[in-house]
Amino acid sequence: MRLHQFAQSPNPRRVRIFMAEKGIQDVELVEVDIRAGENLSDAYRAKNPLGVVPTLELDDGTCIGESVAICRYLEGIKPEPSLFGSDPVSQGRIEMWNRGVEFNVLLQVAMSFRNLSGIFADREKTSKEFGEISLERLAQGFDLLDRRLAETEFMAGDSFSVADITALCSVDFASVVKVPVDDQRPNLQRWHQVVSARPSAGA
Amino acid sequence: MRLHQFAQSPNPRRVRIFMAEKGIQDVELVEVDIRAGENLSDAYRAKNPLGVVPTLELDDGTCIGESVAICRYLEGIKPEPSLFGSDPVSQGRIEMWNRGVEFNVLLQVAMSFRNLSGIFADREKTSKEFGEISLERLAQGFDLLDRRLAETEFMAGDSFSVADITALCSVDFASVVKVPVDDQRPNLQRWHQVVSARPSAGA
Numbered sequence: 001m002r003l004h005q006f007a008q009s010p011n012p013r014r015v016r017i018f019m020a021e022k023g024i025q026d027v028e029l030v031e032v033d034i035r036a037g038e039n040l041s042d043a044y045r046a047k048n049p050l051g052v053v054p055t056l057e058l059d060d061g062t063c064i065g066e067s068v069a070i071c072r073y074l075e076g077i078k079p080e081p082s083l084f085g086s087d088p089v090s091q092g093r094i095e096m097w098n099r100g101v102e103f104n105v106l107l108q109v110a111m112s113f114r115n116l117s118g119i120f121a122d123r124e125k126t127s128k129e130f131g132e133i134s135l136e137r138l139a140q141g142f143d144l145l146d147r148r149l150a151e152t153e154f155m156a157g158d159s160f161s162v163a164d165i166t167a168l169c170s171v172d173f174a175s176v177v178k179v180p181v182d183d184q185r186p187n188l189q190r191w192h193q194v195v196s197a198r199p200s201a202g203a
Numbered sequence: 204m205r206l207h208q209f210a211q212s213p214n215p216r217r218v219r220i221f222m223a224e225k226g227i228q229d230v231e232l233v234e235v236d237i238r239a240g241e242n243l244s245d246a247y248r249a250k251n252p253l254g255v256v257p258t259l260e261l262d263d264g265t266c267i268g269e270s271v272a273i274c275r276y277l278e279g280i281k282p283e284p285s286l287f288g289s290d291p292v293s294q295g296r297i298e299m300w301n302r303g304v305e306f307n308v309l310l311q312v313a314m315s316f317r318n319l320s321g322i323f324a325d326r327e328k329t330s331k332e333f334g335e336i337s338l339e340r341l342a343q344g345f346d347l348l349d350r351r352l353a354e355t356e357f358m359a360g361d362s363f364s365v366a367d368i369t370a371l372c373s374v375d376f377a378s379v380v381k382v383p384v385d386d387q388r389p390n391l392q393r394w395h396q397v398v399s400a401r402p403s404a405g406a
Binding site for chain 1: 252259265267269271278279290291292295296299302306318328333336339350351
C-alpha cells in the first residue's frame with residue numbers, strides 16, 4: 001500500500017497515528033506537495049477526485065481518499081485493536097465525538113488559518129472577517145473539549161479511539177493560529193499529555 | 204427510541220431516510236425548535252453537548268448525537284440492508300464519498316445560507332463576504348457530483364448507500380440558496396430523479 005500525503009498536514013497525520021496504533025507498517029509514504037498545488041493536478045485527481053490528501057493506494061490500484069475513509073478501510077482489514085468501537089453504542093459515540101471534534105476544532109483551525117494567513121490565496125478566495133469568526137469558534141471548540149474531558153478519560157469514553165487521534169491532530173494543528181493547550185483548560189491539558197505520550201503520537 | 208429533531212433541517216432528514224431504508228419504524232419524533240434556540244438549552248445539551256440536531260435517545264436514556272453517528276448505531280443494530288458497505292473497500296469508498304459530499308456540498312449550503320440570510324444572527328456572527336465565497340464553492344460542489352455521477356450509478360459506486368442519502372438531503376437543501384438541480388448538470392439530474400423516486404425520500 002502507498003499513502004499519498006503531505007507530512008505537515010493534520011489529516012495525513014491522523015492516518016499515520018491510526019496505522020501506528022494498529023501496528024500496520026507495510027505502507028510506503030509518497031509526498032504530495034500541496035503548497036505547489038500538486039493535489040489539484042490531473043494525475044492526482046485521477047487517484048482522488050476530491051483533490052485532497054491523504055489518499056491510500058492499494059496494490060491493485062484501488063484508491064481511497066479522505067483520512068477517516070482510509071481509517072475505516074484499515075479497521076476493516078485489521079479490526080484489532082478496535083478504534084471505531086466494537087458494539088453499536090460505542091460505534092455511535094465514537095463517531096459522534098470524532099465528528100464533534102472535526103466540526104468544532106479541526107474545521108475551525110483550517111478556516112481561521114486559511115482565511116487569515118492566505119496560504120492558499122493563489123487558488124482560493126479568502127475572508128479575513130470569517131477568519132476572525134473562525135478563530136473565536138476555535139476557542140469555543142477548545143472549551144467544548146475541556147468540558148467533555150472533565151467527564152471522561154478519553155474523547156468518546158473510557159477507551160482510546162479514533163476520536164482521540166482526530167482531537168490530538170486538531171489541537172496540535174491549532175498552533176498555526178497560536179491557540180495553545182495550557183492550564184487555562186486543565187482537562188484538555190491532562191488528556192493532551194496522556195495521548196501525546198503514546199508512541200503513536202510521533203508517527 | 205426517540206429522535207430529537209427539527210423536521211425541516213437536512214441532518215434529521217438524513218436519519219429519517221436512513222431509518223426508512225432500514226425499515227426501522229419504532230422511533231418517536233420529538234421536535235426541537237432550533238429557530239428559538241431550544242437546541243442550545245441546558246436541558247438539550249445534557250442530552251447532546253454538541254448542541255445540534257438530531258439526537259437519538261435510547262430507551263435506557265443513552266443519547267447519541269450527530270446524524271452520521273446515529274446512522275452508525277442503527278447500522279449496528281440492524282445491519283441489513285447495509286448502507287455503510289459490507290467489505291473494507293466498499294466501507295472506505297462509501298465513507299470517502301459521504302464525506303466528500305458533506306464538505307463540498309452540505310457544508311457549503313450551510314455556510315452560504317447562514318452567512319447570507321443571517322438566520323442565526325441572534326446567536327452567531329456572520330460574514331456576507333464568506334457567504335458569497337461559499338456560494339461559489341457550492342456550485343463547484345455540484346459540478347463535482349455531476350462529474351462523479353457520469354462515472355457511477357450511485358455516489359459511492361453501483362449500490363445505493365448512505366452517501367446517496369447525504370447527497371440527496373444536501374442537494375435538496377441547496378434550494379434555500381436557490382441552487383437548483385437542472386439540465387445544466389445532466390448526470391446529477393439523472394441520479395436525483397432516481398433517488399427522489401425511492402419511497403424513503405419522503406421520510
